[in-house]
Amino acid sequence: MMWERWWLLVALFVGCHAVDRSNFKTCDQSTFCKRNRALEPGESQYHVLPDTVVLSDSSVTMDVINKQNDVLFTAEIHALEDNTARIRINEKSPLHPRYGVQGVLIGEPKADNWKVQRSSDGFQAVFGNSTAVITFSPFRVDFLVNNEVAVSVNNRGLLNIEHYRNKKVKEEQKPEEEEADQEGKEEEDTGNQEEDPNKEEGDIEDFEDDEEDEMDSPPTDDGDDEAGMWEETFKTHHDSKPYGPSSVGLDVSFPGSEHVYGIPEHADSLALKVTKGSTDPYRLYNLDVFEYELNNPMALYGSIPYMVSHSAAKTVGVFWLNSAETWIDITSATAGQTMLTKLMSFFKSAEDTPQVDTHWFSESGIIDMFVMLGPSPRSVFRQYSRLAGSTMLPPxxxxxxxxxxxxxxxxxxxxxxxxxxxxxxxxxxxxxxxxxxxxxxxxxxxxxxxxxxxxxxxxxxxxxxxxxxxxxxxxxxxxxxxxxxxxxxxxxxxxxxxxxxxxxxxxxxxxxxxxxxxxxxxxxxxxxxxxxxxxxxxxxxxxxxxxxxxxxxxxxxxxxxxxxxxxxxxxxxxxxxxxxxxxxxxxxxxxxxxxxxxxxxxxxxxxxxxxxxxxxxxxxxTGDNTATWDHLKISIPMILSINVAGLPFAGADVGGFFQNPEVDLLVRWYQAGAFYPFFRAHAHVDTKRREPWLYDDDKLAIMRDAVRMRYQLLPLWYTVFWESSVTGAPVVRPLWVEYPKDQNTYPMEDQFLLGNSLLVKPVTEQHTSSVNVYMPGTNAVWYDVQTYEAYPGYRWASIATPLSKIPVFQRGGSIVPKKMRVRRASSLMVNDPYTLVVALDNKGKAKGQLYSDDGHSLDYKQGQYLVRDFQFANKKLTSSSGDPNGIYKTKEWLERVIVIGMNVSPASITISSDEGEKNLRFKYDAPKKVVEVKKPGLNISKDFVITFS
Missing domain, CATH: 3.20.20.80 (Glycosidases)
Structure with missing residues (x-):
């Protein structure tokens, strides 16, 4: 009976139509967050003891002292292969061991040698294409790329490690002291408490939790004035905190950047927003949040403490390896407003350089941070994948x-x-x-x-x-x-x-x-x-x-x-x-x-x-979303954020988990879902049945067409997943990944790329008859995949979007493999023939790639795969092996070649291979400038040249 009553409560809770925010902490209700966020930038209290510095060919260890309390810490800085560095800071002699995350890294990162030049207050170390500048007093680390500061650590002096300590017991108070204490508490409760005139800038303020926060922690006899340091209560739940305060925090700045991405999961924008002074920090704490709210930094189901900063000059990343509750504050600034001015002016940066400042703090553990110095988006993704791994090749x-x-x-x-x-x-x-x-x-x-x-x-x-x-x-x-x-x-x-x-x-x-x-x-x-x-x-x-x-x-x-x-x-x-x-x-x-x-x-x-x-x-x-247009719209930046953070196999419940979608919303969600890496329709137990055939024939046909497009493009999806498994690149990508110098793309989150070939802009607004699509790339050309109409790059285009239309465009200069014989399941398509869609750029060139294996076994790890490289140039389409180690024997063959952007009809088309040479049948559509070549007929694993004379 007790469980039946509990089940009823759960059912009511699950069925509600808005998140109950009172179930989840704010920063003010997370006392370590409140303490760390109260720190103000200034000169750091942490200083290196120069006599303790021990240098090796690839690392340095040193003692760092907190001059406020004389607690010692051990700091390590390591130069790693592929333009990456690692910073670890731990207590030198902790009362209890501090947790260092296990099981995330795919192995011990490989070291890279560096060249060190000492100075009176630190040293410079050159490794890869970068330089680390370590300053002793106060402790700070700056990383330079091409002689410009790219990442600065503790330049704002927010390094803070709450060392383990013994709990102190206050002496028994005299009655008059208790009375004075009570008067002080009453004065605080009325908001009339005077600020401590002796308080120094940069100290953590004293806090008592408000009653409305439901954080009435029991009084502590610890000798520390902060509520919640040794025990804490949230609603009716008591946290004993047997080891006391143990948080770690550090500031990281990105000079020259105005945009940072990543740190999922949040139902928020792709480009992360400024939080300091406006909202809570972004929170990373895996939580079951029913019908989550949109456009806020609340924690959701997953946490990846990995941030990417991008500008036209460089891309860099920071990976904060800590699995405890973590918050990240973001501030927009310029280098002229920070302590970086002197250092940056010494190198090549001006004082008005834009800058993003971030502040990371976790409840426990150690500081273990990796800095990936790019300098390109693809190199950062590769650098992260060498640490935490890339996606497994899915069946x-x-x-x-x-x-x-x-x-x-x-x-x-x-x-x-x-x-x-x-x-x-x-x-x-x-x-x-x-x-x-x-x-x-x-x-x-x-x-x-x-x-x-x-x-x-x-x-x-x-x-x-x-x-x-x-x-x-x-x-x-x-x-x-x-x-x-x-x-x-x-x-x-x-x-x-x-x-x-x-x-x-x-x-x-x-x-x-x-x-x-x-x-x-x-x-x-x-x-x-x-x-x-x-x-x-x-x-x-x-x-x-x-x-x-x-x-x-x-x-x-x-x-x-x-x-x-x-x-x-x-x-x-x-x-x-x-x-x-x-x-x-x-x-x-x-x-x-x-x-x-x-x-x-x-x-x-x-x-x-x-x-x-x-x-x-x-x-x-992305968890328990809702059948609303806003949830459809937010799914795009959420999935892109997760992809940028190294987890490409992500999707959202098509149609929305909660509530019943109107039919047009469901149709548009199928069209968007057809371009999610993970494509699943799912719904709550209390929703109406949604199998596609339960809707009108015309709506069923549109949803079926969207799913068929997904199946036709499975060869491309599979190839891009393979590429991701090898390189760490996202499967679906923000436009700036492929067009890193185009600043128009930096805030874009409503359109994206599948690999580097297809540009997709799902329709996510109700009653939309047209959308504006940005076509990136100077001197580029993009082709509508349905009409073959060409659109010039570096411009906006207005695209009509009747309900049947998915705005998808193929990049001129790409070759996309497809399978046009859509069957009831992908396993039945394995040996079906390919169509190659060749989209020519303005120079009449294109290239692409195909990966293939049996689609289900682990035999590909023993070489049972093939990679084909395709290239079109000088009116010839060439196929060659992209990996000689692949020995997969396939029955798949080439059925059709479609060339888009050919201005003049060829007189003849021939194919040559080890089977000889033969003429091919074709047809030319002059208005569309499209050539369709029929039945080349060769096994896809063979080398060949198709010549357009």
Whole structure:
């Protein structure tokens, strides 16, 4: 009965139509945020002790002292390969170890030698194409690219590390002292407290939490005046803080830049906004936020503490490797307003140089920061991928179209949906099942009444070339006869309470639950083993996994999450590892899927929570969005931000998770979703059914055309995903990535590029009959993919957008591979022929690439792949191997070549290869300036030359 009442409350909560912001902290309610944000720029109190400096060929270590309290810290600066540096700062002799993030980096970064020149107050070190200038008093690090300051660390003096300390106990107060204290408290409550005349600039102010903030922390006997330093209460939730204050903070400036990007996840603009003086800082703290608000810096489901700064002169990045609650303040300034003036004028910068100042602070851990010095966008993406990894190459089905809702009712419902897509000739690759498929919310089980023959059901879907996905969350139902719970309890696999011995318990979908401790590598191995077909009974190799609620979401916990003083493997508090928890679960799930196939098949995992490194384990989506035009519109900058931050396999629920979309909104969302890297329609349990055939025939046809366009372009999507897996480049890209000197593109967030070939501007406004599209590139040309109409670059174009129109344009100078024979599922297209669409630039040239393999196995790691390079120049289209290590034998062949932008019809067209030479049939459309070449007929893996005479 108690659970039934709780379930009712949850259902009401989930069904509400606006986020309850009182469930989530503001900066003022997060006491370490409040303390750090109160710091004012000035001369830093942190100074290097020169006699402690130890230099090596690639690094320096030194003691740094906080002159306010004489606490010592150890600072390390490392020169790394590929124009990257690392700064680590930790307490020299901490009372307790401080957490350093594990499991994110793909290995120990490789060092790069530097050349050092000492001075009386520091030194300069040259490495790669950059210079690090280390100043001792006060401590500061400036990184120069091409003799211009690109990144400056602690130039505003906001470095702040709250060292571990013993809790002090105040002497027992005399009655008159207590009375005086009470009078002081009453004076403060009325807002009449006088400012301390002895307070020095740069000190952290004293704070007491207001009653309306619901942060009435119990009084502390610690000798420290700050409320919330040793214990804290949010609503009814108490955080014991056994180690006391432990936050770390640092300022990072980007001279010469006016735009910074990244640090997802937020429902906000692509170019990050100024926060200081206007809003809370951007918060990184993985949270389950129902129907999140738009255009604010509130935390959402995932956290990637990685920021990219871009200007016409350079692109640089900063990666703050800390998994605790983190806030980032952003300020716009000029170098003339900062302490950088002298240094910059010594080199090549003027005092009025624009600058973005950022301030990073985390609740615990150490300072461990990587600086990637570019100087181009692609080099920064590559540099980050060498640290945290790039996206795994996904199986082909996973980048096709997915159909989901909470929940398909039963086995018959699944079979009917599967048949419906065939009946209406609508391509689809995956059917999803939410929590209602389980036996009483027990994961790795099936409801035997609703799904009595799950293997037959999965096989029936697989017979059409499709897959299925079931949800498996990290909370485990506490039921005595449930095998997963029995093993987890007996083997101590659960997260513990603050006492480090009792099992942590809370409420989630099953009712009373406990959470698997995925921070333990042995427990991750145990979890992976649960996906074996003999353990996950009712599953097959065609069943894949959705990890949801892994922020972790705890319905009766603080901020709907886990208590920070809960403890994990190694004795670390949850506050230390909160943001990384949601990466470790899909990692274990991913490894389990590989294990169950004997290491043969590629995994697919969708996760809601994520952190830096999550790109190595699968896809994510933007969570519980709403069926409104505003949510459709915000999905574009959200997905672009996540791509810029190194996690390209991202999407948003097509149609909106909550509420019922009007049909035009749904149509436009399908058109936008067809260009999300992860393309899934999903809906809440209380929404109306949305299968596409439930709408009028004309609307069904438009949605089907959008999905068919996705399938035709799967060869391009697959190639771009492969490129991302190799180089770290985003799959969908802001325009400035490919046009870094075009300042018009820097704030753009409503149009983007797929790879470097297609420009997409989804229609995201209601009742829109036309849109203005910016065509980037001086002397460039862009072609409408439907009409082949040409548009000059570096200009705006007005494009008519009837409901059937998706504004998509191919870049002149690109070659796009397509498969025009769209079938019911991508697996049935594997051996189908290709069409090459050659879009000529103004010089009559173009180039492109194709990657291909079997689409599902891990054999590509043993060379079972092919890469083809295509080039059009001097009226010849040439195909050659792009990677001689690829030995994949394919049946795919070249069926058609379309050349756009050919001003004059060729007299003849021939193809030559090792099979000889032959004439090809073609037709020329003079008004469109398009040549269509029919049936070259060669296997796509062969070298050939097609000559247009």
């Amino acid at each position: 082909l089905f996973s980048i096709a179209y997915h159909q989901s809702r909470w929940n398909y009712n039963d086995q018959e419902d699944v079979n009917n949906v599967n048949a419906g897509f065939d009946q209406y000739d609508f391509p689809m690759d995956v059917i999803w099942l939410d929590i209602e498929h389980t036996d009483g919310k027990k994961y790795f089980t099936w409801d035997s009444g609703k799904f009595p023959a799950s293997i037959d059901m999965i096989n029936g879907v697989a017979a059409k070339g499709r897959k299925m996905i079931t949800i498996i969350d990290p909370h485990i139902k506490r039921e005595s006869n449930y095998r997963i719970h029995q093993e987890a309890e007996a083997q101590e696999l659960y997260v513990k309470k603050a006492d480090k011995t009792s099992i942590y318990e809370g409420w989630c979908w099953p009712g009373s639950s406990s959470w698997i401790d995925f921070t333990n590598p042995d427990i991750r191995k145990w979890w992976a083993e649960q996906f074996a077909l003999d353990k996950y009974q009712g599953s097959t190799l065609d069943l894949f996994t959705w990890n949801d609620m892994n922020e972790p979401s705890v319905f009766n916990g603080p901020e709907i999450s886990m208590h920070k003083d809960a403890t994990h493997y190694g004795g670390w508090e949850h506050r230390d590892v909160h943001n990384i928890y949601g990466m470790f679960q899909p990692q274990a799930t991913c490894e389990g899927q590989v294990m169950r196939s004997g290491g043969k098949e590629r995994p697919f995992v969708l996760s809601r929570a994520f952190f830096a490194g999550s790109q190595r384990y699968g896809a994510i989506w």
